Amino acid sequence: MAVREVPINSLAGTRIRLREYAGTAMLIVNVASECGLTGQYTALERLHRDxxxxxxTVLGVPCNQFYGQEPGDPVEIAEFCSTRFDVTFPMTEKVEVNGQGRHPLYDGLVEAPDADGYRGDIRWNFEKFLVTPDDVVAARFAPTVEPDSPEVRAAIERVLPR
Structure with a gap:
């Protein structure tokens, strides 16, 4: 199933229509509020604004599967993101990204390899997937790769609509 055809809700519980992002590039990131990598929200927001x-657009996908590092309810997550990091990019409901409960959004994403050839389960919070305007997963970045690193920015530049 194409990424933009997968149904998913926002943190507020309303349906996000990813097909409305057709023709745009997206960086999809599983996020968490209590992770050592949570500071990446700053760089994600910078990319979104730039x-x-x-x-x-950046699409934040809260997940609590990694040592319970996203324990909040939707209101707490939204408040944390807006007050601590001034996040303006869309955020989905909290989902599972691995295992039998994996959200369908991640079914296709996990098949994409990163630069080292890794494909499969999400390894940690802040794993990033760059999706082209025509719904192809163009790149996968490990959690420790900074969102505004030269390699991520170059990949984004390559897939931006002309």
Whole structure:
């Protein structure tokens, strides 16, 4: 199933229509509020603001599967993201990214390899997937790769709509 055809809800519980992002590039990231990598929200927001007028968005996907590092309810998650990191990019409901309860959004994403050839289960919070405007997973980045690193920015530049 294409990424933009997968039904998913926002943190507020309303349906996010990912097909409304057709023609734009997306960086899909499983996020957590109590992780050592949580500071990446700053760089994710910077990317979102730097590229949104050029056909790009970040999509944050809260997940609590890694040592319970996203324990909050939707209101707490939204408040944390807005007050601590001024997040303006869309955020989904909290989902599972691995195992039998894996959200369908991640079924296709986990098959994409990263630069080292790794494919499969999400390894940790803040694993990133770059999806092209025509719904192809163009790149996968390990959790420790900073969102605004030169390699991520170059990959985004390559897939932005012309």
């Amino acid at each position: 590229y949104r007028t050029r056909g790009f």
